[in-house]
Amino acid sequence: xxxKTFFWFFLPTASAMLLFIALPIFSIVIQSLFTPHDAVIIVxxxxxxxxxxxxxxxxxxxxxxxxxxxPLGKFVGLEIYKDRGHLAINEVKEIWIESNNxxxxxxxxxxxxxxxxxxxxxxxxxxxxxxMLVFGFIIALxxxxxxxxxxxxxxxxxxxxxxxxxxxxxxxxxxxxxxxGIIGEALQYVFEDPDLSLKASTGLTWVMLIVYGVxxxxxxxxxxxxxxxxxxxxxxxxxxxIDGASRxxxxxxxxxxxxxxxxxxVALMQLMDNFRVFEPIxxxxxEAHAQSLSWFIFNDLGGETRxxxxxxxxxxxxxxxxxxLLFPVLIRTWRxxxxxxxx
Amino acid sequence: MIKNIMRLVVASAIAxxxxxxFADGHGCxxxxxxxxxxxxxxxxHAVADGAKVCKGSEVKANLTADHQKINVAGMSGNPxxxxxxxxxxxxxxxxxxxxxxxxxxxxxxxxxxxxxxxQLITINGKVMxxxxxxxxxxxxxxxxxxxxxxxxxxxxxxxxxAGAKIIKDKGLMDYPLGGAYKxxxxxxxxxxxxxxxxxxxxxxxxxxxxxxxxxxxxxTLEMLKALSAxxxxxxxxxxxxATSAEWKAGNVAMMNMWGSRMGPLMDPEQSTxxxxxxxxxxxxxxxxxxxxxxxxxxxxxxxxxxxISDAEAEATFIAMMNGINPKRLDDKMMPLAVWLxxxxxxxxxxxxxxxxxxxNAIPYPMxxxxxxxxxxLGSEIVDxxxxxxxxATALADVEAxxxxxxxxxxFLN
Numbered sequence: 001x002x003x004k005t006f007f008w009f010f011l012p013t014a015s016a017m018l019l020f021i022a023l024p025i026f027s028i029v030i031q032s033l034f035t036p037h038d039a040v041i042i043v044x045x046x047x048x049x050x051x052x053x054x055x056x057x058x059x060x061x062x063x064x065x066x067x068x069x070x071p072l073g074k075f076v077g078l079e080i081y082k083d084r085g086h087l088a089i090n091e092v093k094e095i096w097i098e099s100n101n102x103x104x105x106x107x108x109x110x111x112x113x114x115x116x117x118x119x120x121x122x123x124x125x126x127x128x129x130x131x132m133l134v135f136g137f138i139i140a141l142x143x144x145x146x147x148x149x150x151x152x153x154x155x156x157x158x159x160x161x162x163x164x165x166x167x168x169x170x171x172x173x174x175x176x177x178x179x180x181g182i183i184g185e186a187l188q189y190v191f192e193d194p195d196l197s198l199k200a201s202t203g204l205t206w207v208m209l210i211v212y213g214v215x216x217x218x219x220x221x222x223x224x225x226x227x228x229x230x231x232x233x234x235x236x237x238x239x240x241x242i243d244g245a246s247r248x249x250x251x252x253x254x255x256x257x258x259x260x261x262x263x264x265x266v267a268l269m270q271l272m273d274n275f276r277v278f279e280p281i282x283x284x285x286x287e288a289h290a291q292s293l294s295w296f297i298f299n300d301l302g303g304e305t306r307x308x309x310x311x312x313x314x315x316x317x318x319x320x321x322x323x324x325l326l327f328p329v330l331i332r333t334w335r336x337x338x339x340x341x342x343x
Numbered sequence: 344m345i346k347n348i349m350r351l352v353v354a355s356a357i358a359x360x361x362x363x364x365f366a367d368g369h370g371c372x373x374x375x376x377x378x379x380x381x382x383x384x385x386x387x388h389a390v391a392d393g394a395k396v397c398k399g400s401e402v403k404a405n406l407t408a409d410h411q412k413i414n415v416a417g418m419s420g421n422p423x424x425x426x427x428x429x430x431x432x433x434x435x436x437x438x439x440x441x442x443x444x445x446x447x448x449x450x451x452x453x454x455x456x457x458x459x460x461x462q463l464i465t466i467n468g469k470v471m472x473x474x475x476x477x478x479x480x481x482x483x484x485x486x487x488x489x490x491x492x493x494x495x496x497x498x499x500x501x502x503x504x505a506g507a508k509i510i511k512d513k514g515l516m517d518y519p520l521g522g523a524y525k526x527x528x529x530x531x532x533x534x535x536x537x538x539x540x541x542x543x544x545x546x547x548x549x550x551x552x553x554x555x556x557x558x559x560x561x562x563t564l565e566m567l568k569a570l571s572a573x574x575x576x577x578x579x580x581x582x583x584x585a586t587s588a589e590w591k592a593g594n595v596a597m598m599n600m601w602g603s604r605m606g607p608l609m610d611p612e613q614s615t616x617x618x619x620x621x622x623x624x625x626x627x628x629x630x631x632x633x634x635x636x637x638x639x640x641x642x643x644x645x646x647x648x649x650x651i652s653d654a655e656a657e658a659t660f661i662a663m664m665n666g667i668n669p670k671r672l673d674d675k676m677m678p679l680a681v682w683l684x685x686x687x688x689x690x691x692x693x694x695x696x697x698x699x700x701x702x703n704a705i706p707y708p709m710x711x712x713x714x715x716x717x718x719x720l721g722s723e724i725v726d727x728x729x730x731x732x733x734x735a736t737a738l739a740d741v742e743a744x745x746x747x748x749x750x751x752x753x754f755l756n
Contacts, residue, residue: 035750035751035752035753036751036752036753037753038753038756039440039711039752039753039754041551041711041754042467043549044466044467044468045465045467045468046464046465046466046467046709047461047463047464047465048432048461048464048465048474048642048706048709049461049462049474049477049642049683050477050640050642050700050706052465055708055709055710056549056551056710056711057439057466057467057709057711058439058440058711060439060442063442064442074753080751083747083750083751084743084744084746084747085744085747085748091743111726111732111736111740113722113744178577179575179576179577180594194517195576197575197576197577199576199577199579199580200576200577200578200579202729284580285525285526285579285580286580287526287527287722288526288579288580288725288728288729289729299718299722301412301416302409302411302412304411304433304434304436304437304713304714304717304718305436305437305440305711305712305714305715305718305748305752306415306437306441307748307751307752309751310748310751
């Protein structure tokens with residue numbers, strides 16, 4: 001392709017990427033380096049139905065002038081990244097010095113919001129991603145071997161978890177696993193423990209979220225793998241059969257290598273999605289047990305006093321986290337690409 | 344100071360007989376758009392419905408429990424999406440801090456006929472909101488269960504604990520206590536109540552420096568945890584809605600709950616017959632031998648956005664005035680809240696809030712940084728409630744989380 005043609009082909013994509021990806025990222029990076037101005041506080045007499053009293057309020061006029069002269073706020077550099085709500089550099093140092101052994105260090109680190117969130121997020125990401133790949137693959141194989149009259153209906157039902165919006169799906173399950181809900185009561189009966197509550201224990205809450213995550217995401221990998229299975233080279237399968245390969249060996253030596261690019265693609269997408277785990281935490285009201293960076297952003301933006309710089313910082317940290325996670329996969333893809341073009 | 348509310352209750356009773364002439368709902372005419380955002384409970388619905396009666400232009404209302412997550416953002420633009428936010432004494436602070444609501448003095452002078460002085464929320468001499476109801480959390484109990492257990496209505500949290508033990512030991516109920524203890528805002532509110540009941544101060548006087556890591560803070564946490572032992576094990580996921588549902592299902596014997604939630608609990612259409620018959624309101628309880636009730640007084644009111652045209656502001660004011668028109672206080676609306684509106688007659692569902700005022704409960708602090716402490720409490724005391732750390736560590740965590748947030752917002756250096 002000529003350079004000029006390429007330029008005009010690529011221009012719409014490039015401008016969309018600039019507008020919707022590069023600019024927002026640039027914006028949050030900038031916002032994470034600034035905080036609001038020091039509040040100008042005055043004591044005024046305030047009256048409400050219960051009487052009048054002297055109270056502290058913000059002097060709007062003085063603050064307005066400050067905001068006008070420097071609309072971005074106060075430049076603080078990486079201060080927000082280092083504070084307790086994020087990387088907590090000083091706190092981690094202190095804990096490192098004060099802890100006698102690694103177990104104690106781990107326990108105390110878990111008390112800091114960022115590391116507590118990371119513990120859950122990474123556990124979630126690295127259990128849900130492989131599990132959903134395996135389940136999606138098994139479902140795809142099973143559906144593929146069905147009689148073609150049954151396929152349409154089965155595919156529809158297998159896709160249901162993905163069709164239901166995540167928040168609704170998790171709310172439905174939330175009420176089912178309630179200690180007075182159908183699954184909650186059933187579990188109490190099975191384990192003969194009337195006090196058993198999935199929502200009251202951190203471990204069980206994590207299990208519940210992971211099960212939900214797999215349930216919700218498996219249809220995605222199923223549908224991709226199922227599409228991949230339609231392109232299987234039948235002659236290779238047949239020659240494998242003639243060579244006496246069992247079903248398992250066919251899957252292992254022919255099907256999986258054939259689907260490898262798709263597996264990489266689904267794994268990439270899911271690593272990214274699962275790292276940003278958010279809806280199930282809200283839907284299951286699980287914030288007491290499990291938090292993620294995305295939940296922090298939501299929480300910072302939602303409180304009575306919004307913490308915008310903190311939310312921007314958490315967003316940047318999310319991007320960095322996703323990049324680190326995807327790095328090995330990207331490197332691999334790059335190498336494969338180079339090998340292919342070298343041939 | 345808080346006697347005002349009692350005076351108001353009496354005055355309201357008198358006012359019924361001398362009902363002044365107000366613009367009729369049908370006569371409410373507006374000429375510009377009105378868009379309301381607010382919390383979601385029956386009394387707020389009643390006010391918004393009253394505003395919607397107005398003819399001449401569109402009146403929209405977005406009432407949701409997540410109103411605090413959207414009201415500042417929805418009023419920051421120019422023109423603002425929402426022309427009015429229905430808020431309470433805690434949430435007006437966020438609107439004030441962000442400078443998104445306008446002073447109402449001129450509109451009050453022009454269209455505010457019939458508003459009483461104590462309805463006008465005045466900050467630094469300017470009317471910033473119009474209050475229409477008072478609210479407080481107080482005791483509510485099931486008279487039949489307490490009778491079977493042979494106990495009387497608790498006056499203190501210590502008595503509540505003892506009563507809960509008796510009810511449980513007698514096998515009357517597995518989880519006799521209820522409460523909105525959901526991690527986050529609700530749990531922080533219960534801490535605030537209990538800490539005030541213990542006579543605690545949240546900040547070093549005259550500064551934004553937090554000081555809750557003390558004996559009173561520890562006692563507060565210990566009491567919250569002792570109470571939670573008698574609650575449904577899922578208590579950290581129960582907000583006011585879920586707790587009310589538990590109550591209506593007949594699973595709870597005693598709880599500390601919002602006055603504004605009492606109507607539905609005693610409504611035969613929404614609750615089970617035995618529960619409706621035996622739901623009884625009590626005074627707010629005290630704790631730790633203190634005399635200040637462990638609760639906070641609240642007002643709910645409406646504001647008018649700053650970033651809208653004067654015509655829209657006027658239309659909003661007129662529509663909201665119609666929402667709180669005394670003529671609308673009929674049999675349906677009357678029991679929904681302790682209205683600050685002329686003509687309000689306290690009913691059986693309102694005695695708890697009136698008792699809170701009579702007992703000189705403290706209003707929820709309207710400080711610019713109280714919300715930051717509330718958020719920090721909501722997330723950091725959860726570990727303690729789950730038994731993962733001790734009270735002092737939890738309080739130290741709250742202080743550290745608050746300090747980081749207050750530094751970011753420029754309240755501390």
